[in-house]
Amino acid sequence: MLLPVALIAGIAVLSEFLSYILRRGGIVELPASDPDYVNKRHKYIDKSLYVMVHIVIVLTLTMFPSYRILIFLLPVLHYAYLAVMWHRTRIPGGRRTYLLSAVPCVLFLMGTGLYSFFSMMNRVSIPLVQIVE
Secondary structure (H helix, E strand, O other): OHHHHHHHHHHHHHHHHHHHHHHHOOOOEOOOOOOOOOOHHHHHHHHHHHHHHHHHHHHHHHOOHHHOOHHHHHHHHHHHHHHHHHHHOOOOOOEOOOHHHHHHHHHHHHHHHHHHHHHHHHHOOOOOOOOOO
């Protein structure tokens, strides 16, 4: 239970830090006004993915521990969708804003690999030193 929470907290901190570096370094320029959605379909898909991610996180942490990998895979889907939509949107005054969604997408993908590795190591207790008799 502690591993997914610790990974999500680490991803959140690292994501905010990398986004700050991208904005501060001038790589990403945010537009003067907050842009709306591309269209209604984009808005509804974004909102439904957002709600689905949070419902799945709560359910897998409390009731379905065997599906905890979804804690990391659904945010990958959500942030990848946001990055594609930001990339398709041509915002006057904004430059490379899709990177702000691509960074958490990659971090959650790395979190998927880390969670899989650590949960596998927990299930299969591999001895560090094998005693040969």
